Amino acid sequence: MTAAVRAELRKLFTTRLWWGMAIAVLLSGAAFAVLFAFVFTSDAVRGPQAAAAPRTDAALAKAVFTGGLQVGYLLTLSIGVLTIGSEYRHQTITATFLAIPRRGRVMAAKVVSLLAVGALYGLLSLAGAVGAGTLVLTSKGVAPFADTSIWRTLALSLLVLGLWALIGLGTGILIPNQVAALLISVAVAWIVEPLLGLVLALTDWGKSISPYLPSRATSAMLESTSGGFDGRPITQLSWWAGALVLIGYAAVMAGLGTWRTLRADIS
Amino acid sequence: MVHGRPEFTGHIEVRGLTKRFGSFTAVDHLDFDVEPGRVTGFLGPNGSGKTTTLRMLLGLVRATDGTATIDGHRYADIGNPLTVVGSALEATNFHPGRTGRNHLRVQAAVAGVPDTRVDELLELVGIPAAARKRAGGYSMGMRQRLGLAAALLGDPRVIILDEPANGLDPEGIRWLRGFLRQLADEGRTLLISSHMLSEVEQTVDDVVIIANGQRVAQGTVAELRGEPTAYVRTSDPDRLSQALRDRGLAVAPSGRGLRVTTEDLAVVGDVAHASDVAIHELRSEQTHLEELFFNLTESEEHRNRNLARPPGGAPVDLPPPSGPPIDPALLAEPAQAAQRAQSAQPSGAPDHDGDLR
Structure with a gap:
């Protein structure tokens, strides 16, 4: 099993994809941290219009340090899609299954390696975000590490990226065309699903559903508040419930993908 | 090792x-x-x-x-x-x-x-x-x-x-x-x-x-390949074939010459010399494997199911793509053959009972 995981990691680190993504993750982490740090500490967000803006030092720090994670999880989602999509597209899946005919083991190795890669990118994102964000926040008189719950948020953000990569893995198998899988998954995760969450939150019956959407569960997990259309904070799950929901999505998607892979003829 | x-x-x-x-x-x-x-x-x-x-x-x-x-x-x-x-x-x-x-x-x-x-x-x-x-x-x-x-x-x-x-x-x-x-x-x-x-x-x-x-x-x-054979062309096929048969060799007419079941060309030459007939050509002949391959894979019951067949059931007369000599009859009306191929419809797998086993 360790050999299988090592092979999966070698696959990722022997193409150019990984370092392009790494740079993007690092930069987006830093850029969003700086942007959010300035915006949330400016006078513009003091009025009643911005009830959802973070007020406490801890909330500010969480919002700033995880600001780039939405871009980050879209990137690891793409990596998840590509990790299986490119195997089918370039038919390297044949070599993969010849080396390890127990396909469940291959899929397990992909899951483990994607979680590891998610954590690695999480570290990069945090390196950018914490580095740049701390500079700005302390210059504004905010103490980002005063509340120890910030460490939990930082740790969970490593998991977030890995879980989104697993959602991508499942998508990459369920939508056999790699390009379509990539476009659909990013479009849904980036635009459709967050909008759906906001729209649902406007209705009475939708209010109880929207916290369970993946992007809402992600915010809950990171304890970053966000506003609805009316500027008021949207109700969300507690951090652990959000984590469980996102783990659930990742497990279902990776599970469906594995189930399909076990049965398919490779030709 | x-x-x-x-x-x-x-x-x-x-x-x-x-x-x-x-x-x-x-x-x-x-x-x-x-x-x-x-x-x-x-x-x-x-x-x-x-x-x-x-x-x-x-x-x-x-x-x-x-x-x-x-x-x-x-x-x-x-x-x-x-x-x-x-x-x-x-x-x-x-x-x-x-x-x-x-x-x-x-x-x-x-x-x-x-x-x-x-x-x-x-x-x-x-x-x-x-x-x-x-x-x-x-x-x-x-x-x-x-x-x-x-x-x-x-x-x-x-x-x-x-x-x-x-x-x-x-x-x-x-x-x-x-x-x-x-x-x-x-x-x-x-x-x-x-x-x-x-x-x-x-x-x-x-x-x-x-x-x-x-x-x-x-x-x-x-x-x-089967047994090795020799091909011989001579001035007097009848006399040579009789002489070869007397030596216990199997002989069959082949084109303008004879096909002798032996790999030893010297025997054929010696027999011809002894019976006083002139040899015009003598060479060892191997079964052309490519030809055999096509005979096996393109014979009627094994004809490629991916190629179309006409509605009547008789296979389309498509010549093999390369290799063995092509029957001139197949080449007589290529346009017609192509037409028939176009109008042909796929049919179920043919019977297979003539396998060489």
């Missing part, structure tokens, strides 16, 4: 192997054996089910029925199979952004093989420098060599290659031939698929020929 894992001898056994895709039977109750220390050619026209058979043997495609085993084990049940069975299926399955060397390193990680072995193999197949470039720019020949290196990575007993000569230049084919022979001489089992008998004729010891998913012939190359 013992290679690979000693608990495997490398005997491949295929029994009743069948694959149906919906109503289409790609492989139909196939039986054959492949022995260690020999190069076995697995032959058939395009679309005859060769690749599907190999993919079932390698656990990539699930068999509808029957078994394909290596020393009694299904491929999927062999632990670390790369150290028992090495295979190269298509020349195209490399990630274009990954170097050839790194492709092998990925496989090496699974097989538990050190990276030094990767470099040894790249040296062996003759692409040590090129393998450090991304595979997207590789020629077909380089892909074949890289695939071969991948197959050999785990020092396997059994080597399975799908159309390994595709895309190789004549020099490359000659190199491959020597290389495969050497591997077989080391006691390994080699199974080589090809749609061109002429391509592997000089390489293989045994052949398994399939058409429409069914076996039509299995044996050694010598068995398929």
Whole structure:
């Protein structure tokens, strides 16, 4: 099993994809941290219009340090899609299954390696975000590490990226065309699903559903508040419930993908 | 010299192997054996089910029925199979952004093989420098060599290659031939698929020929060739044939000369001299394997199911694509034949009871 995981990691680190993504993750982490740090500490967000803006030092720090994670999880989602999509597209899946005919083991190795890669990118994102964000926040008189719950948020953000990569893995198998899988998954995760969450939150019956959407569960997990259309904070799950929901999505998607892979003829 | 894992001898056994895709039977109750220390050619026209058979043997495609085993084990049940069975299926399955060397390193990680072995193999197949470039720019020949290196990575007993000569230049084919022979001489089992008998004729010891998913012939190359014959043209065929028969040789008229069942041309010459007839031509004649191949695979009951047949049921008179002499009658009205082919409709699989077994 360790050999299988090592092979999966070698696959990722022997193409150019990984370092392009790494740079993007690092930069987006830093850029969003700086942007959010300035915006949330400016006078513009003091009025009643911005009830959802973070007020406490801890909330500010969480919002700033995880600001780039939405871009980050879209990137690891793409990596998840590509990790299986490119195997089918370039038919390297044949070599993969010849080396390890127990396909469940291959899929397990992909899951483990994607979680590891998610954590690695999480570290990069945090390196950018914490580095740049701390500079700005302390210059504004905010103490980002005063509340120890910030460490939990930082740790969970490593998991977030890995879980989104697993959602991508499942998508990459369920939508056999790699390009379509990539476009659909990013479009849904980036635009459709967050909008759906906001729209649902406007209705009475939708209010109880929207916290369970993946992007809402992600915010809950990171304890970053966000506003609805009316500027008021949207109700969300507690951090652990959000984590469980996102783990659930990742497990279902990776599970469906594995189930399909076990049965398919490779030709 | 013992290679690979000693608990495997490398005997491949295929029994009743069948694959149906919906109503289409790609492989139909196939039986054959492949022995260690020999190069076995697995032959058939395009679309005859060769690749599907190999993919079932390698656990990539699930068999509808029957078994394909290596020393009694299904491929999927062999632990670390790369150290028992090495295979190269298509020349195209490399990630274009990954170097050839790194492709092998990925496989090496699974097989538990050190990276030094990767470099040894790249040296062996003759692409040590090129393998450090991304595979997207590789020629077909380089892909074949890289695939071969991948197959050999785990020092396997059994080597399975799908159309390994595709895309190789004549020099490359000659190199491959020597290389495969050497591997077989080391006691390994080699199974080589090809749609061109002429391509592997000089390489293989045994052949398994399939058409429409069914076996039509299995044996050694010598068995398929049959007894060696000599062709002789003379001034007086009647007298010579009588004299040869008196010597106990089988003689049959062949064109303007005689076909004598012997590999010894000197005997024919001596007999002609003794009976005082002039010889105009004398040569040993080998059964043209390519012709045999077409006779087997293109005969009416084995005619390629992928080619259309006219509604009446009689097969379209399409000449074979190359090789043996083409019956002039087939060429008489090519336009008509093409027309008939166009209006033809596919029909179900034909009967098969004339198998050479």
